[in-house]
Amino acid sequence: MTNREHHNKEYNNEYSRDNNKEYSSDKFQRSVLQVAEAQGRLKPYAALLAPEAVPLHLSSGRYLAESAHAPHPFPAFDxxxxxxxxxxxxxxxxxxxxxxxxxxxxxxxxxxxxxxxxxxxxxxxxxxxxxxxxxxxxxxxxxxxxxxxxxxxxxxxxxxxxxxxxxxxxPCGLELRAGDPVLPEGTLIGAGEIAVLAALGVPEVPVRRRPKVAVFATGTELLEVDEPLVPGKIRNSNSPMLEALIREAGGEPVMLGAIIDDLELARSKVHMALESYDLVITTGGVSVGDYDIMGDLVREQSGEMLFNKIAMRPGSVTTAAVRGGSILLALSGNPGACFVGFQLFARPVIGLMQGAVQPYLPEWTAVLGVNYKRANSFTRYVRARLEIREAVLYVYPAAVDESSVTVTIKDSDCLIIIPPDSGQLSAGDKVTVLKLPGEIRG
Missing domain, CATH: 2.170.190.11 (Molybdopterin biosynthesis moea protein, domain 3.)
Structure with a gap:
């Protein structure tokens, strides 16, 4: 057994004895938080961005910065x-x-x-x-x-x-009377909202500015997408994935490339990004290895550490700190963990910055379609597929849901929440799922 394996085994044993017990290693001094508590620590720093006016036809996907009221009855005449x-x-x-x-x-x-x-x-x-x-x-x-x-x-x-x-x-005013509230502040604008605003004569819509989100990948092993594979290297798939996820969440991604495993270089680039952008997301380098530079960087006493260990799988090493009032969110380099970490932490921050009424993924109840065996004592967020049959919502875990697995991300439209004390789950059991954005594919 290697030193790292021994260390991880000791930690898992300790955590299974007491889910709320804090854990610290000599190097990383990690304290375990539950997901909701970690989300709560991020919330005060997800500062609401300034409003701006955009033409009605460009307002889709934006968040309303102030409530809309009917300026006249609708319909305006019989x-x-x-x-x-x-x-x-x-x-x-x-x-x-x-x-x-x-x-x-x-x-x-x-x-x-x-x-x-x-x-x-x-x-x-x-x-x-x-x-x-x-x-x-x-x-x-x-x-x-x-x-x-x-x-x-x-x-x-x-x-x-x-x-x-x-x-x-x-009759005049059947749908709305003059002065009636139409859309509350924080509404995500879609086709229906645009139709209403157009009918009420709103050519420019007050919305929140989109947060500019800087993205770094870390790791000497990373290749760009267009580079041929060489021994020991992997292509950087996390950055393109994060770029798409940020756009989906309403942010403006700013892709700043990959950083080799060099602490000074990482410090310089990250500090520059924190001064220039609303949120900085990194992927990789937050585990317990000798070359995991983001773990070293966020421990530095130049700001406030929010968390660096979460009682979840995958992505337990997800880390957040505040530097100069800006959030630095360091996600795992494993694609599955990076994806889950973004959905649980980055997406809500991006939504909160835009005043979203519901920044967190919605919780649904579904029927488990197959047996599922819990793997460890952490709460697990399992990539899964929803299916509706005879008016019943079923959920099927991904066949392979390891933290490092990429391919099953594309097949997932929800995350099953598997509590740490759930034991063996059987087909037919009711489970809680977090619905991911987009349509049900099943």
């Missing part, structure tokens, strides 16, 4: 909900088999126009869907329920049965 005739309901009371009531058609009102005359007893107006109801009319009869005739150049509409007041009329 309008017809179908093609037909605007009439006075009282004029139709005598209609009935075999009697037909005939009304003179005195106007034609297309959508977007207003009536040229008021409806009075014995008259009607041809009206189109969406057009404003003319004065005097109190009901609309659909085209299919009428007949027509022309006498002496005058058009008449025939009505065969009585009509009630208010039929086929959408």
């Amino acid at each position: 309008r017809s909900s179908m093609d037909g005739f605007a009439v006075i309901a009282a004029d139709t009371l005598a209609a009935g088999d075999p009697d037909t009531v005939w009304l003179e058609v005195i106007d034609v009102i297309p959508c977007g126009a207003v009536a040229s005359r008021e409806i009075t007893a014995g008259t009607a107006a041809r009206i189109m869907t969406g057009a404003q109801i003319p004065g005097g009319a109190d009901t609309v009869i659909m085209m299919e329920a009428t007949e027509s005739r022309i006498e002496g150049g005058v058009t008449y509409v025939g009505i065969c049965k009585p009509q009630e007041r208010g039929q086929h009329i959408t």
